[in-house]
Amino acid sequence: MRHGHPQVVAALQQTLETERMRLRSGALPVTSEILVERALEALEQAARPHLRRVVNATGVVLNTNLGRAPLSHESLPAVAAVASGYSNLEYDLETGKRGSRYSHVEALLCQLTGAEAALVVNNNAAAVLLVADTFARGGEVVVSRGQLIEIGGSFRIPEVLSASGARLIEVGATNKTHPADYERAITEHTAMLLRCHTSNYRIVGFTAEVAPETMAAIAHAHGVLAVEDLGSGMLLDLAAYGLPKEPTVQETVQAGLDLVTFSGDKLLGGPQAGIIVGRRNLVDRLKRNHLLRALRLDKMTIAALEQTLRHYLDPARALHAVPTLEMLTRPLETLRQEAESLARRLGGRFGSLLRVETLDGLSQVGGGSLPGTFLPSVLVALTSEKMDAQALSDGLRLADPPVVARIERDVVLLDPRTLLAGDAERIEQALEGVLAP
Numbered sequence: 001m002r003h004g005h006p007q008v009v010a011a012l013q014q015t016l017e018t019e020r021m022r023l024r025s026g027a028l029p030v031t032s033e034i035l036v037e038r039a040l041e042a043l044e045q046a047a048r049p050h051l052r053r054v055v056n057a058t059g060v061v062l063n064t065n066l067g068r069a070p071l072s073h074e075s076l077p078a079v080a081a082v083a084s085g086y087s088n089l090e091y092d093l094e095t096g097k098r099g100s101r102y103s104h105v106e107a108l109l110c111q112l113t114g115a116e117a118a119l120v121v122n123n124n125a126a127a128v129l130l131v132a133d134t135f136a137r138g139g140e141v142v143v144s145r146g147q148l149i150e151i152g153g154s155f156r157i158p159e160v161l162s163a164s165g166a167r168l169i170e171v172g173a174t175n176k177t178h179p180a181d182y183e184r185a186i187t188e189h190t191a192m193l194l195r196c197h198t199s200n201y202r203i204v205g206f207t208a209e210v211a212p213e214t215m216a217a218i219a220h221a222h223g224v225l226a227v228e229d230l231g232s233g234m235l236l237d238l239a240a241y242g243l244p245k246e247p248t249v250q251e252t253v254q255a256g257l258d259l260v261t262f263s264g265d266k267l268l269g270g271p272q273a274g275i276i277v278g279r280r281n282l283v284d285r286l287k288r289n290h291l292l293r294a295l296r297l298d299k300m301t302i303a304a305l306e307q308t309l310r311h312y313l314d315p316a317r318a319l320h321a322v323p324t325l326e327m328l329t330r331p332l333e334t335l336r337q338e339a340e341s342l343a344r345r346l347g348g349r350f351g352s353l354l355r356v357e358t359l360d361g362l363s364q365v366g367g368g369s370l371p372g373t374f375l376p377s378v379l380v381a382l383t384s385e386k387m388d389a390q391a392l393s394d395g396l397r398l399a400d401p402p403v404v405a406r407i408e409r410d411v412v413l414l415d416p417r418t419l420l421a422g423d424a425e426r427i428e429q430a431l432e433g434v435l436a437p
């Protein structure tokens with residue numbers, strides 16, 4: 001890599017300064033070759049992007065800290081094309097007049113979900129905020145006590161509702177909410193009944209919640225809105241692949257909900273986005289809310305989302321093309337072969353420094369999707385005589401490229417489920433840095 005003059009000068013000055021300090025504290029001088037090498041290292045370090053690619057070897061398919069869903073290969077050229085040039089983002093090519101950035105994916109979303117209209121904003125938190133601000137400001141929103149969710153610390157249904165100027169009316173108990181609880185809570189101030197998908201916890205045992213159809217019927221009998229925050233928002237039913245049955249967006253729309261919101265970068269497997277689908281007249285009102293300007297999507301996101309949604313036009317292909325779906329439905333036999341191949345590769349290269357074995361284990365869906373669901377996998381276990389599991393895992397995380405692994409019972413585990421093309425080489429390169437620096 002070539003570096004600019006100011007960067008080279010800064011790296012040399014920094015290296016010499018460090019060396020002077022070392023000498024002052026009584027250390028022995030090093031050769032000028034070593035100093036040049038240190039300056040080069042400092043240069044590389046400074047030139048490295050702060051946001052960079054990491055290898056996710058945790059087996060947690062959707063990890064918000066690791067950027068959630070990786071985009072499909074087919075999405076990337078579309079993103080690059082609109083990012084590197086001009087686009088018809090808000091320009092109608094037919095008429096030559098001003099167009100809408102929200103028009104590019106609306107028809108696709110309607111076709112895929114069966115909804116009348118759709119709108120996409122920055123993320124699902126923004127989608128819920130926009131819906132509450134548009135329809136419940138100054139009014140009441142009725143939510144079951146079993147569904148007062150918190151997602152990732154800063155998104156809590158009670159706080160989002162109060163930020164939008166709506167009053168939260170809690171109904172039912174933590175474990176059970178009945179139709180009559182909603183009925184009794186409705187007053188002249190009620191704006192909407194809101195269902196929230198409990199996407200990162202599960203209430204089990206003596207439980208009851210009100211089905212979307214029932215809640216929608218109650219809302220409509222009283223002339224108020226029925227809204228659902230679906231969280232992950234699946235378009236395909238993955239029950240055939242051993243995953244728990246989750247309500248799809250289509251089923252939720254069909255159940256009669258007026259508006260349904262979900263994330264673009266959870267199970268859908270697209271870019272960060274918040275998708276709202278539902279009745280045309282309501283979506284039109286959302287589009288007229290001035291808050292929308294502050295929640296709007298970027299052109300790269302729209303390009304990635306459009307390509308992601310196109311995969312779903314052919315569900316059988318989507319299972320392979322959309323990385324999150326592919327990882328979730330990858331057969332155990334394939335995972336076994338991948339684990340064995342990775343173990344052979346790492347054992348062959350580092351066999352004298354590491355013990356490398358495969359063992360049966362579990363992967364997690366993660367990212368506020370399918371809580372408590374574990375998928376069988378085959379893991380690669382690494383143990384070193386020279387360092388403990390924590391030191392080995394720290395080394396991998398600090399390596400270039402960084403590799404994020406799991407530790408269980410003092411063993412470093414690599415789960416092939418979340419490894420992408422080229423990751424085996426990246427792991428080998430990272431280990432090289434850790435074991436033979």
Ligand SMILES: *Cc1c(COP(=O)(O)O)cnc(C)c1O
Pocket residue numbers: 123124125126149151155196197198199200229230231232262263264273274367368
């Ligand atoms: C994840 C989640 C959110 C927040 O979605 P973001 O796209 O991360 O903003 C809101 N509600 C539910 C139920 C969720 O699962």
